[in-house]
Amino acid sequence: MQRTFAIIKPDAVAKGYTGEIIAMIEKAGFKILGLKRIRLSNAQAQGFYAVHKERPFFQGLVTFMTEGPVVVLALEKENAIADWRALMGATNPANAAEGTIRKKFADNIERNAVHGSDAPETAAAEIPFFFSTAELL
Numbered sequence: 575m576q577r578t579f580a581i582i583k584p585d586a587v588a589k590g591y592t593g594e595i596i597a598m599i600e601k602a603g604f605k606i607l608g609l610k611r612i613r614l615s616n617a618q619a620q621g622f623y624a625v626h627k628e629r630p631f632f633q634g635l636v637t638f639m640t641e642g643p644v645v646v647l648a649l650e651k652e653n654a655i656a657d658w659r660a661l662m663g664a665t666n667p668a669n670a671a672e673g674t675i676r677k678k679f680a681d682n683i684e685r686n687a688v689h690g691s692d693a694p695e696t697a698a699a700e701i702p703f704f705f706s707t708a709e710l711l
Contacts, residue, residue, distance in 0.1 A: 576654040577607070579700035581689035584642035587611075591679045592645055595688065598675060599649065602661050607710040608648035608701075614640050622703055631684070638684065646704045655697060658690045 582595050592611075599606065614622070619636040626632045649658060663674025667686060670677040680686040691697035701710075 575650050575652060576694070576697075577648060577650050577701060578654040578658045578697045579689075579691045579704075580647040580649055580658060582645040582647070583685070583687055583689060584638065584640075584644055585681060585685040586679050586687040587643050587645060589679070591687065595675055595679065596645075596647075598661065599647070599658075602651075602657065604649040604651045604654065604658070606647055607650050608705040609645065610704065611643050611645050612704075613643050616640055622700070634684065648701045648705050648710055655691055655694065659692065662688050662690050 580599070582592055586592065586595060596606075596609075616636060619639040620627075623632065623635055623639070626635060651657060661675060663670030663676035663680075665676070665686060666683040667676040667680035668682075670680070675688050676686050680688075691700050
């Protein structure tokens with residue numbers, strides 16, 4: 575079994591898509607180990623996205639991710655990282671396959687509904703950023 579990390583971003587939460595996205599996650603066979611609805615502080619968003627600190631879109635990303643509540647999830651299944659990324663769809667929803675979360679719920683490349691770990695090392699850092707071991711059921 576493999577673990578991955580997911581965020582339902584503020585745009586999708588504000589539009590009421592949380593339940594539909596969680597249903598898609600469960601239907602795809604993921605076990606939800608942890609789930610929280612939170613509002614990221616500026617410091618949390620900057621810390622989480624620190625890898626992008628030098629990129630021109632960094633401040634806009636931080637502003638977006640702090641504009642409203644998000645839902646963070648720790649997920650588990652065989653091939654969780656690849657399967658979650660496939661379910662999310664391409665970063666740009668215009669290029670996302672039919673039936674993916676981003677094709678259904680994202681507005682554009684910046685307001686793209688969900689986040690997902692891109693590698694085992696990323697998941698290993700992202701999950702404990704939001705969840706203690708005791709919180710993962």
